[in-house]
């Protein structure tokens with residue numbers, strides 16, 4: 001009853017239809033942005049003389065009162081007013097009388113809702129980027145404490161070559177750097193104003209879109225009115241960036257789960273970031289890491305969901321597009337929760353350097369280096385590979401590691417071996433031999449930490 005658009009109708013909307021089509025239960029999260037957008041719109045209506053200035057002032061005051069009431073929890077939203085836009089307009093009219101009905105002059109809910117979402121995502125992207133940087137900082141702080149901690153690096157989850165723990169953590173700093181940059185890059189396309197597109201074709205009123213854009217701090221306005229109301233690329237870009245970020249977090253989570261197992265024992269997560277078992281008293285479970293890994297699925301789902309909603313949609317606005325919101329809100333909340341926990345979880349993680357060292361000593365991750373040693377003596381790499389393969393097999397069959405072999409044993413595989421081989425095989429030397437830009441040698445890692453610190457001061 002009493003719909004803002006009721007004039008053309010002879011019957012009330014079916015109750016089930018109202019409930020089915022309403023979005024107020026979730027788009028009430030846009031209340032602040034909706035009022036922010038309306039304030040700029042009404043200021044423009046007054047300035048352009050489209051409505052009398054005193055009406056514009058009355059409406060602006062009314063909007064602020066409605067905002068305060070919403071913030072104080074004094075406004076009851078109603079499903080029969082469908083969405084946040086019409087709920088607020090209804091309350092505005094209750095507040096200031098029929099003059100409130102002038103607010104929607106030269107505007108459609110189609111350009112209004114798009115504007116609200118641009119405003120919403122704009123501030124969230126900045127906040128989330130800050131949280132990503134806090135995670136990078138926590139990783140960097142840990143890295144700085146472990147510039148001489150060596151652990152096996154893995155490929156195929158098999159020990160491959162020893163690396164500095166700092167180097168491993170810096171890999172994530174780089175990954176999160178791309179995530180932060182992707183989020184801030186999407187900001188460019190988020191910070192464009194759709195308002196003024198009307199329902200789809202523009203408006204007959206002499207509005208000033210650039211004035212509204214300036215009031216709201218947008219960098220520009222949409223070029224084309226149809227595109228302005230049909231475009232949800234900016235949400236897709238956010239969801240895609242969020243998906244990649246969650247994927248990175250879930251890879252680190254997976255490593256934390258593995259590393260904190262008894263089998264690895266490389267790290268111990270702080271008690272405050274673990275939970276226990278209701279039946280097994282000895283358990284300390286890395287629930288946060290597991291749940292972040294698990295929640296990655298819902299963020300991917302939100303991306304796939306919106307891509308699918310938009311697929312084949314004809315221009316311009318279609319009600320399908322109301323489905324753009326819940327996945328966006330859910331993704332913002334999921335990222336926010338995960339990132340806020342991640343920084344302190346990493347900062348409080350204890351690194352068990354002894355266990356890492358033990359794992360390095362008891363493996364063959366220095367094998368590449370003796371192959372390289374033989375190459376240095378003139379043997380073609382392929383032949384050196386074969387020689388060391390045989391040497392490793394001999395070790396395995398005799399329960400030894402490379403450093404346990406006598407020089408005579410080495411020489412039985414190739415007479416190119418000499419005493420220097422024992423120094424070459426030391427884990428520190430193995431690590432420091434990879435002295436290329438971006439490699440794991442200590443001086444390279446120190447330099448990389450310095451560069452990461454400079455980059456992190458980028459905003």
Ligand code: ARG
Pocket residue numbers: 023027082083109110113317319321322323
């Ligand atoms: N609640 C709608 C949405 O979120 C607002 C736009 C409705 N426009 C319309 N012409 N029905 O998409």
